[in-house]
Amino acid sequence: MIDRPQIPLALIKAMLSADAAKAAHRLARAKDVLLGPLNTEIGATPYERVYQEDRVSLKHYRPQGTPRIKTPLLLAHALFNRETLLDLQPDRSVVLNLLREGVEVYLVDWGSPTRKDRFLTLDDHLNGYLHNMVEFICRRHCLPKVNLMGVCLGGTFGVIYAALYPEKVKNLITTVAPTHFDIDQGLLHIWMKEIDADRLVDTFGNLPGNLLNITFLLMNPARLMFDKYVGFLENMDNREFVENFIRMEKWIFDSPDVPGETLRQVLKDLYQQNLLIQGKMELGGRRVDLSRVDMPLLNIYGQYDHLVPPESCQLLTSKVGSRDTEDICLDTGHVGIYVSSRFQKELIPRMAGWLLARDG
Amino acid sequence: MDQNHLSANPTEPLLAAWIKWTMDFWESMADMGPGPQEAAGGAEDFSHAALKMWQAFFSLLTEPETVAAVFKGINPPSEIIMKMAQAGWTGYFHLHQQWLEGGAGVEEPYPEAYGFENLDQDIFKICSEIYEQDFRQLLNLPQVGLTRLSQERANRAMDRFSQFQGAMAEFIYLLYLPLKKSLREMQRPETGGEEPEEFKDYYRRWLKLLEGHYMTLFKSPEYTGTLSHTLNALEDFTLAKQELLAKSLEALPIPSDRDMDEVYRELYLLKRQVRELTRQLAQVAPPPDYPEDA
Numbered sequence: 285m286i287d288r289p290q291i292p293l294a295l296i297k298a299m300l301s302a303d304a305a306k307a308a309h310r311l312a313r314a315k316d317v318l319l320g321p322l323n324t325e326i327g328a329t330p331y332e333r334v335y336q337e338d339r340v341s342l343k344h345y346r347p348q349g350t351p352r353i354k355t356p357l358l359l360a361h362a363l364f365n366r367e368t369l370l371d372l373q374p375d376r377s378v379v380l381n382l383l384r385e386g387v388e389v390y391l392v393d394w395g396s397p398t399r400k401d402r403f404l405t406l407d408d409h410l411n412g413y414l415h416n417m418v419e420f421i422c423r424r425h426c427l428p429k430v431n432l433m434g435v436c437l438g439g440t441f442g443v444i445y446a447a448l449y450p451e452k453v454k455n456l457i458t459t460v461a462p463t464h465f466d467i468d469q470g471l472l473h474i475w476m477k478e479i480d481a482d483r484l485v486d487t488f489g490n491l492p493g494n495l496l497n498i499t500f501l502l503m504n505p506a507r508l509m510f511d512k513y514v515g516f517l518e519n520m521d522n523r524e525f526v527e528n529f530i531r532m533e534k535w536i537f538d539s540p541d542v543p544g545e546t547l548r549q550v551l552k553d554l555y556q557q558n559l560l561i562q563g564k565m566e567l568g569g570r571r572v573d574l575s576r577v578d579m580p581l582l583n584i585y586g587q588y589d590h591l592v593p594p595e596s597c598q599l600l601t602s603k604v605g606s607r608d609t610e611d612i613c614l615d616t617g618h619v620g621i622y623v624s625s626r627f628q629k630e631l632i633p634r635m636a637g638w639l640l641a642r643d644g
Numbered sequence: 645m646d647q648n649h650l651s652a653n654p655t656e657p658l659l660a661a662w663i664k665w666t667m668d669f670w671e672s673m674a675d676m677g678p679g680p681q682e683a684a685g686g687a688e689d690f691s692h693a694a695l696k697m698w699q700a701f702f703s704l705l706t707e708p709e710t711v712a713a714v715f716k717g718i719n720p721p722s723e724i725i726m727k728m729a730q731a732g733w734t735g736y737f738h739l740h741q742q743w744l745e746g747g748a749g750v751e752e753p754y755p756e757a758y759g760f761e762n763l764d765q766d767i768f769k770i771c772s773e774i775y776e777q778d779f780r781q782l783l784n785l786p787q788v789g790l791t792r793l794s795q796e797r798a799n800r801a802m803d804r805f806s807q808f809q810g811a812m813a814e815f816i817y818l819l820y821l822p823l824k825k826s827l828r829e830m831q832r833p834e835t836g837g838e839e840p841e842e843f844k845d846y847y848r849r850w851l852k853l854l855e856g857h858y859m860t861l862f863k864s865p866e867y868t869g870t871l872s873h874t875l876n877a878l879e880d881f882t883l884a885k886q887e888l889l890a891k892s893l894e895a896l897p898i899p900s901d902r903d904m905d906e907v908y909r910e911l912y913l914l915k916r917q918v919r920e921l922t923r924q925l926a927q928v929a930p931p932p933d934y935p936e937d938a
Contacts, residue, residue: 296843299842299843317881339694358717399901399904399905400904400908400911402905403908403909403912404912408916412919427894468863471862474862474863475862475868475871476869478868478869478871479872479875480872480875480876483876483879484875484879487879488879488880488882489885489901491907502819502862503862505819506822506851506854506855506856506858507855509852510851510854511851514847582921600830605898
């Protein structure tokens with residue numbers, strides 16, 4: 285016979301009765317917080333939109349005073365999430381902290397693809413939009429090169445771009461950027477191998493953002509669908525906590541649709557055939573040769589990243605042509621680098637210092 | 645039981661067989677519990693009394709006279725209705741039979757930690773088989789006449805929808821398994837340590853278990869296979885639905901997705917051509933000044 289369940293009912297009852305008064309008080313205060321004015325704005329650092337091509341645009345952030353580093357930094361985010369991650373909350377904004385370090389920042393806004401964008405390829409995004417933005421910044425500052433920093437798949441795009449146009453990139457920074465896809469650690473890497481890319485793209489045209497949202501939730505349902513909201517209930521009387529929680533919710537469930545043809549190539553060439561790290565990938569009729577990445581490279585990744593595990597990032601520095609490379613492995617997860625005040629305090633000055641040392 | 649042997653009323657043998665199965669099942673379940681001599685209170689006596697009443701009621705139902713009386717006076721339904729009803733009944737009978745067989749066995753008290761090798765997904769296989777054998781064939785009946793194509797499209801969409809629902813149910817069941825396993829595991833006394841005194845510690849222990857179970861599941865071939873199957877079913881349903889909608893909206897003066905895709909493709913190719921020509925032109929005669937904003 286099955287043993288009688290031993291759920292600690294007595295423990296739960298004792299906890300409930302002990303916490304009842306505390307909970308009632310918390311609820312009363314939470315009511316004031318939730319019904320009162322909340323500042324949940326994301327992407328609040330002032331900027332100017334200086335370039336627009338189709339749906340893609342470029343945000344320009346000007347540092348106060350003269351920039352310490354004369355070469356501006358172009359930030360490229362992935363197509364799967366919004367760039368607002370880099371400016372999520374005022375006290376933990378990558379963009380704002382870079383400005384404080386005297387770095388002039390440009391941020392790519394990939395916009396919201398619609399059905400008409402379904403035929404846009406990776407070639408259009410990199411040889412087209414990204415290259416045009418780099419050219420625009422170079423002309424604007426009368427400089428031959430820019431500093432390029434890529435986030436997640438935006439970092440992968442950065443590596444590809446740097447291999448195709450080494451003459452345009454002065455320094456390259458990749459953060460949690462997957463470049464080696466044939467691994468069995470990350471769930472995304474495992475699942476994507478099973479996906480029929482052609483069937484997916486032919487059916488949906490663009491990959492719906494909500495399908496992406498669900499996929500990200502399924503990476504860790506215990507934390508993302510349960511514990512996170514338990515934490516919210518425990519802290520909903522704390523205005524600052526609530527504001528930051530809502531900011532993160534706004535960002536995390538705002539995945540744009542992904543242009544179909546671009547997705548097809550990302551899935552097939554990167555996740556399924558792992559062509560990039562082998563130097564076999566082709567874009568716009570040209571081979572993406574990593575030995576052409578000869579500029580200084582700073583490669584940053586998270587030790588506990590469940591989306592892009594370290595194994596997917598750390599091979600890059602040994603495959604590029606540059607001799608000035610550095611790997612930084614932080615004890616955090618995928619977005620910890622961008623939203624943790626601790627890492628921003630440590631990392632942003634280090635990045636600015638690294639760029640400054642190579643700005644000559 | 646010979647299900648092909650049909651009497652004057654085709655549902656009679658099935659009904660009788662189902663009743664017999666149910667009685668046997670509850671009898672065996674009752675035998676598994678504590679006997680009357682072991683019963684400490686009145687609850688067990690009551691359950692035995694209820695079982696006796698249940699048996700008596702079913703015995704009465706299985707008598708041919710009762711069955712004949714039940715069906716007496718009911719006009720014979722049309723053949724197609726009977727066929728559909730029989731399909732449904734057969735499916736239900738099959739499902740019930742499987743459930744009884746599963747229920748009679750005793751589940752292992754505690755699950756093996758972080759193991760998802762032998763998943764009990766038979767129920768979905770059975771449902772799928774029932775659908776394939778008894779219902780899908782009705783949706784695949786050859787259509788004739790003027791509305792043949794429309795009917796075929798509607799049937800196809802319904803078929804794909806049913807298949808997607810089946811796949812989705814299996815997928816959700818898989819997602820539920822770690823929850824079930826972690827809760828059952830929490831019933832096991834902590835080995836080599838003390839039971840948590842604080843509820844929060846208990847919660848944290850459960851969350852850790854749950855997270856571990858999910859990670860193991862997500863890396864298992866069963867999960868990736870089911871995920872892939874569900875996605876394929878969703879894609880099939882989406883295509884069938886789009887086809888049905890597009891045809892239904894043809895009467896309205898609005899372009900379909902296919903029309904728009906053709907326009908978008910042409911626009912895309914034209915833009916690419918214009919960009920390439922502009923680039924070539926710029927190489928021949930560079931523009932005198934670059935604009936600040938493109």
